[in-house]
Amino acid sequence: MNKDILGKAVLDYQNGNYFEDIKTFSSLEEEDVIPVPYLFRVYKTMPDLEKKALKLCKGNIMDIGCGAGSHSLYLQKKGFNVTALDNSPGAVETCKQRGIDQVILADILDVKNQKYDTLLMLMNGIGIVGKLNEIDAFFTHLKSLLKPKGQILLDSSDIIYMFDEDEDGGYWIPDGQEYYGEVSFIMEYKGQKSEPLPWLYIDYNTLQRAAIANNLTCELVYEGEHYDYLAKLTLLGK
Structure with a gap:
């Protein structure tokens, strides 16, 4: 098992070795593809949701789960003090090669003693929580930053x-699933597969x-056309 499928793919693209996209297989029994060039998109080709998020960014910014670094790169060019963070060695190396000044290889839960004006989590950034019952601990940590x-x-x-809808307007949710937005993903690239990754849609x-x-x-703050949305969270009473 290769744990850094995404990192290998973006680093290949950065180094001119692109000829294959990332396949994803989910517990929803859907097979999909992540086009690697899309991870290198520039501002003008970003979805309106992402453009809105970038316009709302302020101060000292951490881009959590930065991937290939497209959002960080845009913010850096706009003069912001931005730190790109990812737990993928390949993604971090790609960000460095693209010219992002501050890049950290770490899990967000391991970041301590830092303070930011904006914590940015795009491309279903909250997905890294994995399970809904982990969200309280996750928010507690983010508040500390x-x-x-x-x-x-x-x-x-x-x-x-x-999910399938029944005659009464309800939905058929698989047995044993605590929350319908909890999904497991496997990624495949150049014949290598990742370990299953728990991912949360909320x-x-x-x-x-x-x-x-x-x-x-x-x-x-924004609703997209495909059941997607952008939210802004702040400390209560601040």
Whole structure:
């Protein structure tokens, strides 16, 4: 098993060795493809949701799960003090080669004693929580990284539409699943597969309840056309 499928793919692209995209297989029994060039998109080709998030960024920024670094690179060029963070060695090396000044190889939960004005989590950035029952501990940690008037900008999607609807308007959720937005992914690239990765898609109402329970305000700042949304979280009373 190769744990850094994404990193290998983006580093290959950065070094001119691109001829294959990333395949994904999910517990929703759907096979999909991540086009590697898309991870290197420039601002003008980014979705409106991402453009909105980047416009809301302020101060000292950490781009959590930065991937190939497209968001960090844009913010750096705009003059922001931005740190790109990822737990993928290949992604971190790609960011360095692309000219991003501050890059950290780490899991966000291992970052300590730092304070930021903006914590940016795009491309379903909240997905790294994995399981809904881990969100309280995750928010507690993120709050420790926020300046008093800091903000968390994150996007996700409500994937209830992917489940079959019954005659009463309810949905058929597989047995044993605590929350319908909990998905497991496997990525494949050049014949190598990753270990299963737990990934969370969270509907806005559930996110808002979790935020409030953790003394965070939660504002819906953008809704996309495909059940996706952008939210801004801030420390309550700040």
